[in-house]
Amino acid sequence: MTESTRELRSALVEAGHRLTGPRIAVWEVVAGSESHLTAEEIAEAVRSADPTVNLSSVYRSLALFTDLGLVRESNLGANEATHWELAHPDEQFHLKCKACGRVEHHTGDLVTQIESHLSDHHGFKASRVELLVTGMCAECSQSHSSNT
Amino acid sequence: MTESTRELRSALVEAGHRLTGPRIAVWEVVAGSESHLTAEEIAEAVRSADPTVNLSSVYRSLALFTDLGLVRESNLGANEATHWELAHPDEQFHLKCKACGRVEHHTGDLVTQIESHLSDHHGFKASRVELLVTGMCAECSQSHSSNT
DNA sequence: ATCTAATTGCGAACCATTTGCAATAAGCTG
DNA sequence: CAGCTTATTGCAAATGGTTCGCAATTAGAT
Ligand SMILES: [Mn+2]
Ligand SMILES: [Mn+2]
Ligand SMILES: [Zn+2]
Ligand SMILES: [Zn+2]
Numbered sequence A, B: 001m002t003e004s005t006r007e008l009r010s011a012l013v014e015a016g017h018r019l020t021g022p023r024i025a026v027w028e029v030v031a032g033s034e035s036h037l038t039a040e041e042i043a044e045a046v047r048s049a050d051p052t053v054n055l056s057s058v059y060r061s062l063a064l065f066t067d068l069g070l071v072r073e074s075n076l077g078a079n080e081a082t083h084w085e086l087a088h089p090d091e092q093f094h095l096k097c098k099a100c101g102r103v104e105h106h107t108g109d110l111v112t113q114i115e116s117h118l119s120d121h122h123g124f125k126a127s128r129v130e131l132l133v134t135g136m137c138a139e140c141s142q143s144h145s146s147n148t
Numbered sequence C: 001a002t003c004t005a006a007t008t009g010c011g012a013a014c015c016a017t018t019t020g021c022a023a024t025a026a027g028c029t030g
Numbered sequence D: 001c002a003g004c005t006t007a008t009t010g011c012a013a014a015t016g017g018t019t020c021g022c023a024a025t026t027a028g029a030t
Helices: A003-014 A021-031 A039-049 A055-067 A109-122 A138-143 B003-014 B021-031 B039-049 B055-067 B109-122 B138-143
Strands: A071-074 A083-086 A092-097 A103-107 A125-136 B071-074 B083-086 B092-097 B103-107 B125-136
Touching (some): A021 A039, A021 A055, A021 A083, A109 A125, A109 B109, A109 B125, B021 B039, B021 B055, B021 B083, B055 B071, B109 B125
Parallel strands (some): A092 A125
Antiparallel strands (some): A092 A103, B071 B083
16 A cells, blocks of 8 residues: 555545545545646546546545545636646645646745735635636746747 | 616727627626626526526627626636626635625735736736635624634 | 628537436444 | 445436527618
């Protein structure tokens, strides 16, 4: 049993769930990837290891992992499928380049400042912050510029 | 012709589009509401004035208005239908209370600071910022507290 | 009043996600 | 290890929001 599987097991057991084949497979894929994946992409990768795993089970595993705080679910655009990735904190937010499509992470304490401000001045207790900045990344604004 | 319709007409004409019954009806509903409405809710309201207007036309009008910058489209939660409202700037973001469900607006210059920081230090040119803070509003955290 | 292209209504298609249910298997317990 | 209970799975069908194709309508120009 791999180290990553061990982590999964303890999280599952602690919450009273079972360690199963499909869950392990989904976990390995998500934990072993750097990117934001759709359920279908995850299912595809999972199937290469075990072709019997069903897409429904992938969805169910992801929902459970999200619940346990192991993975993070993101909407990276209207009418786009949900993307999943290993959990990361709120203050690490998303920069999406509309030219190349890449999604980068950016850590800023400004998110934390917003939370504090809302709590201190407005009594709003934030439990989750989702910040998506869409625009042009450095590389793309460079290559798309019409200068000499 | 109402004032609000006149505004719509000039925006449409300027972009080479026609002023039509369905577009006026959708516009009146969105412009006359304070809240974030789903396409179905808008269609319902539109039908009370003109029952012949189709849901597809509502979607098409909303897509066009969004394109023209007249309305704003928001995802206020995973697996929830898209919501529309009259356009408002990026720095006016969303606070969603998970207890009462209300969505409030909050204006903070911190969003603008994030944009500047990304531009100055990372060469990322933001064109749109979507910030959704989920948590408990002041009223709800008060009434849900278990104190004497 | 005529003309033409944009727009609409309608129904069907689409796509991501969820669900019901019978079959399977994880993790006790002895 | 074998038996038992119940969570979990695979499958296929349902769902719900949104889009699409196309023929009929209509806005706006001439
Ligand atoms: Mn991320
Ligand atoms: Mn809003
Ligand atoms: Zn880019
Ligand atoms: Zn509330």
